[in-house]
Amino acid sequence: MKFGTSITALTVVASMATAALSPAAIADSRQSNKNNWRNLAGVGAAVLGYGLLKHNSTATVIGAAGAAYSANRYEKDRHSQSEAKANRARYHARQLYHRRTGRYLKHY
Numbered sequence: 001m002k003f004g005t006s007i008t009a010l011t012v013v014a015s016m017a018t019a020a021l022s023p024a025a026i027a028d029s030r031q032s033n034k035n036n037w038r039n040l041a042g043v044g045a046a047v048l049g050y051g052l053l054k055h056n057s058t059a060t061v062i063g064a065a066g067a068a069y070s071a072n073r074y075e076k077d078r079h080s081q082s083e084a085k086a087n088r089a090r091y092h093a094r095q096l097y098h099r100r101t102g103r104y105l106k107h108y
Helices: 002-021 029-052 057-101
Strands: none
Touching: 029 057
């Protein structure tokens, strides 16, 4: 029974590593990165469900850890993307104000 558990754990880790290191997971844009983390959270949740159904504690722990980490990274990327969007909007609003009024901030 130990051999079967080891093979299952190795298969689970290999599938998660393949999903994480696939060319689609290496993205240039924030949106793609964010989507990949969301998808990896789903993979981790699926592994967690498999582990619970098959009473495999190794798969359950790996799935829970993978899902939690991926969900955390997704939230960080979502926050970062939102913050960058707000900064861009603030910059463009400031540029528009300066063009209309002719007033520029002086940096001392």
